[in-house]
Amino acid sequence: MDSNESTRIHLQRAIKKLQGAQNSTPQQDITAILSGLFRIPRYRAVTGDFTLVPEEWKHFHELIKKRTGHEPLQYILGKCNFWKSEFFVTPDVLIPRPETEHLVETALEHLPSDAERTVVDCCTGSGCVAVSLALERPMSQVIGCDISPAALRTAEKNRRYLLAANCHFLASDMLASFSSSSVNLITANPPYVAVKETPSLQPELSFEPREALFSEDDGLAHIRSLLEQAPAILKKNGCLAFEFGYNQGEAIPRLVESTASRTIRQFKIIKDLGGHERIGLIQYA
Numbered sequence: 001m002d003s004n005e006s007t008r009i010h011l012q013r014a015i016k017k018l019q020g021a022q023n024s025t026p027q028q029d030i031t032a033i034l035s036g037l038f039r040i041p042r043y044r045a046v047t048g049d050f051t052l053v054p055e056e057w058k059h060f061h062e063l064i065k066k067r068t069g070h071e072p073l074q075y076i077l078g079k080c081n082f083w084k085s086e087f088f089v090t091p092d093v094l095i096p097r098p099e100t101e102h103l104v105e106t107a108l109e110h111l112p113s114d115a116e117r118t119v120v121d122c123c124t125g126s127g128c129v130a131v132s133l134a135l136e137r138p139m140s141q142v143i144g145c146d147i148s149p150a151a152l153r154t155a156e157k158n159r160r161y162l163l164a165a166n167c168h169f170l171a172s173d174m175l176a177s178f179s180s181s182s183v184n185l186i187t188a189n190p191p192y193v194a195v196k197e198t199p200s201l202q203p204e205l206s207f208e209p210r211e212a213l214f215s216e217d218d219g220l221a222h223i224r225s226l227l228e229q230a231p232a233i234l235k236k237n238g239c240l241a242f243e244f245g246y247n248q249g250e251a252i253p254r255l256v257e258s259t260a261s262r263t264i265r266q267f268k269i270i271k272d273l274g275g276h277e278r279i280g281l282i283q284y285a
């Protein structure tokens with residue numbers, strides 16, 4: 001058997017395994033694994049014009065097995081694209097989602113590029129929002145906070161790798177570590193999945209940290225804390241931009257109203273590309 005024939009057999013075996021596990025993108029996943037972890041150029045991975053030594057094929061099939069067990073591709077690769085950068089991800093952090101890019105977009109609209117601003121990214125996880133904002137607004141100082149020390153280690157690794165000198169991370173239970181009237185803008189993608197939704201969640205989510213996903217009170221407890229704590233920490237004309245669940249669009253305006261402890265100049269809700277209400281933006285007086 002020549003080496004191309006052997007490669008073909010290995011790839012077919014992997015595709016069959018993935019298809020058998022209801023994976024709808026077997027070819028893309030295989031290409032991503034080969035190019036990301038075995039340094040095979042993408043076009044060669046697609047055409048099968050490459051060879052691996054037996055130990056490498058063994059490792060390749062172990063990774064395919066992880067994928068058939070629904071481990072997210074981003075954890076297998078250790079990386080994820082978000083906004084304009086590639087971020088390290090580990091099972092200690094949530095895998096950044098495309099809808100969270102709307103949070104970055106919304107925050108940037110309220111952050112001038114020619115002025116010094118102080119930004120807090122609460123529930124920072126991998127630091128994807130904090131680092132993206134810091135890179136887009138070099139004159140601003142961005143502080144990412146999280147309750148998880150392991151998540152903060154990954155965030156710090158991303159900050160260093162992406163050279164975001166104007167970004168820092170600290171441990172904080174929500175906004176408890178910040179002093180009053182000290183911040184211009186707060187962003188947050190807090191945990192917001194209701195525990196009762198667990199049975200209907202995709203199996204991939206069971207690999208992500210529970211504390212990054214679930215919140216008490218029908219998924220609203222962390223958002224309530226944000227709404228209660230943010231007004232005191234924000235300066236005059238400060239803004240809070242936060243993400244919420246695709247099914248929480250009705251509950252959020254009620255929560256904003258019932259927790260308001262300071263005059264709100266503007267409250268708006270922004271939809272994602274799927275048409276779901278996903279981002280709340282509050283401008284305080």
Ligand SMILES: C[S@@+](CC[C@H](N)C(=O)[O-])C[C@H]1O[C@@H](n2cnc3c(N)ncnc32)[C@H](O)[C@@H]1O
Binds near residue numbers: 093097100128213
């Ligand atoms: C949904 S993840 C968001 C991660 C990241 N911002 C993103 O968008 O990919 C929520 C994050 O909130 C953190 N978290 C949970 N409870 C918290 C609390 N009480 N205070 C601060 N962070 C908390 C989790 O550790 C997790 O990293």
